[in-house]
Amino acid sequence: MILHHIKLLGLVILLIFCIDTVKAQHIVLLQQGKPTSIRGLSVVDNNVAWISGSKGYIALTKDGGKTWAWQQIKGYEKSDFRAIQALSAKEAIIMSSGTPALVLKTIDGGNTWTEKYKNMDTTYFLDAMDFADAKHGYILGDPINNKFVLLETKDAGETWNMFKNRPNALIGEAAFAASNTCLRVDTSTIKIVTGGSHSRLLVLLQNKTAENYWMDSPTGLAQGKSSQGAFSFAEYKSTQIFVGGDYTNDKRTDSVASYIVYCCYVNVIHYPKTPPLGYQSCVEYIKDSTFLSTGTPGTNITVDGGQTWSQVDNTSFNVCRKAKRGTLVLLAGNDGKIAIFEP
Numbered sequence: 001m002i003l004h005h006i007k008l009l010g011l012v013i014l015l016i017f018c019i020d021t022v023k024a025q026h027i028v029l030l031q032q033g034k035p036t037s038i039r040g041l042s043v044v045d046n047n048v049a050w051i052s053g054s055k056g057y058i059a060l061t062k063d064g065g066k067t068w069a070w071q072q073i074k075g076y077e078k079s080d081f082r083a084i085q086a087l088s089a090k091e092a093i094i095m096s097s098g099t100p101a102l103v104l105k106t107i108d109g110g111n112t113w114t115e116k117y118k119n120m121d122t123t124y125f126l127d128a129m130d131f132a133d134a135k136h137g138y139i140l141g142d143p144i145n146n147k148f149v150l151l152e153t154k155d156a157g158e159t160w161n162m163f164k165n166r167p168n169a170l171i172g173e174a175a176f177a178a179s180n181t182c183l184r185v186d187t188s189t190i191k192i193v194t195g196g197s198h199s200r201l202l203v204l205l206q207n208k209t210a211e212n213y214w215m216d217s218p219t220g221l222a223q224g225k226s227s228q229g230a231f232s233f234a235e236y237k238s239t240q241i242f243v244g245g246d247y248t249n250d251k252r253t254d255s256v257a258s259y260i261v262y263c264c265y266v267n268v269i270h271y272p273k274t275p276p277l278g279y280q281s282c283v284e285y286i287k288d289s290t291f292l293s294t295g296t297p298g299t300n301i302t303v304d305g306g307q308t309w310s311q312v313d314n315t316s317f318n319v320c321r322k323a324k325r326g327t328l329v330l331l332a333g334n335d336g337k338i339a340i341f342e343p
Contacts, residue, residue, distance in 0.1 A: 027299060027313040027331065027339045030065050034336020040084035040094065040180055041319045046326035048089045051338065052081035060110055062089055064328055065340050073104070073113055083129040083180040085137060085157070093157040095129045095139055097177045103129075103139070105157050117151070117160040124149060127175040128183035140183040140192060143169035148192070148202075165204065167214045172197025172226070176244070179282035179319035181232040193219060193242060195229015201242070220269040222246055232293075234285040239305045243280035243293045250279035250296045274308040276300035282319045286329065292341060294320045294331055299341075315339070 040052030051059045051068075056076040059068040073079070079102060083095040090109045093116070096102035101124040103117035123144050131137035135156050141149030150163040174196045175182045184191045190204040199219045219230040219242040231244035245252050253275050278297030286292050289305040298314035317333035320341065329341035 025301060025312055025341070025343050027315065027341055029315070029337070029339045031059075031068055031338040032335055034059075034070065036336050037080075037318070037334045038332035038336065038338070039082040039178060039318045041321045041330060041332045042084045042086035042092070043321050043323040043328055043330055044086050044088060044325065045323050046328045048086070049323075049328070049330055050084050050086040050092050051332050052084040052094045053332075053336070054080045056081065057336070058084075058094065058110060059336075059338075060089065060092075065330055065338065068338065069110070070336075071110060076102070076104070076113075082177045083126070083139075085129055085131050087134055087156070091156075093129070093137075095126055097126050099124070101126050101141070103157065103160060116157055125177070127177040128180045130180075130183050130185045132185045132187045136187075138163065138183065138185055138190060140175055142174045146171070148175070150190075165214075167192065167202045167204070167216075169194075170198045170200075173200070174226070176229065176231045176281075178231045178247075181234070181282050181284070181319070181321075182230070184233065184235070191233070193230035193233045193244075195221075195223065195231065195244060196226050197224060199223040199229035199244070201230070201233070201240070217267045218269070219244075220271065222252070231280070232282045234283045234291055236285045236289070236291075236305075239289070241283050241285075241291050241293070241302075241306050243276070243283040243295075245279040245295075247279050247281070247296070251277075253278060270306070272302070272306055272309055274310070276309045277311050282317075282321075284320050284322050284329070286322060286343075292320050292322075292329065294318070299331065312341075 036053035036057035038053040043049040079096040086092040101119040139151040192202040222228040280293040280295035283293040294317040
């Protein structure tokens with residue numbers, strides 16, 4: 001009986017700790033009021049971060065988000081820069097969705113931008129960009145002739161070529177250019193999440209087999225319509241979090257977030273006991289078992305690897321990203337909105 005009470009007391013203390021931890025976390029708005037929708041966000045460290053958005057807008061901070069240097073890139077006022085990869089305060093690469101499909105690069109902190117890729121073919125729609133290291137990167141685009149577009153660079157974005165082993169797409173399947181997080185790569189894998197008629201996780205294990213075989217598995221999220229599916233994913237160790245839903249019905253809470261645990265090569269889909277409050281366009285790993293997600297209904301957090309979610313803020317954002325080297329976490333959205341997540 002005494003042991004039972006001790007266990008119960010320990011559980012209560014743990015629950016109180018988790019509740020207090022979540023309550024302590026909040027989001028502070030840093031900037032808003034610019035005529036741009038931000039979907040590209042790259043946080044280099046605790047000081048340097050870049051954003052990219054519609055109407056050719058770019059911004060750079062060197063003081064952790066306190067101040068931002070904005071610009072509308074001349075000649076690209078109609079471009080929608082939905083992805084950005086920043087290497088430093090001097091070097092960054094941006095990608096434009098729509099026509100023309102574009103990739104620009106700066107090596108002088110945004111003073112000048114150089115075109116590195118341009119495609120006027122209206123069938124091209126680029127969704128996301130990610131780099132395995134400073135030299136090797138990929139750009140994902142919607143399927144053409146039942147194959148996803150996948151561009152590759154091996155020289156830090158100077159040149160781009162079609163990747164030789166592109167994944168097949170099912171009829172009606174595509175990717176979402178919502179937050180530049182439907183594509184994640186490292187030195188050994190390329191991972192993609194999809195939506196539309198089907199919502200899948202596609203994984204290429206590079207250098208593992210001679211055939212470079214793409215594996216696929218369901219995400220467990222809503223599918224069947226062009227507005228449904230997995231919009232973003234993040235991972236830590238054996239846990240992968242998938243978020244999305246239906247952006248045309250952003251209050252839906254069913255199948256908004258799930259996680260897959262790889263155990264003995266078997267993918268097991270788990271649904272959260274308490275899901276986020278509606279559609280989420282981005283999820284980012286923070287630390288330990290903590291993930292942050294955001295979308296039009298607000299921002300949510302899980303501290304137990306996706307089992308339960310709590311709302312941090314009800315402000316609409318498109319993207320949240322953590323520093324590649326550091327702890328700074330920023331969010332961005334429509335109307336030039338930029339915020340900081342404070343744990």
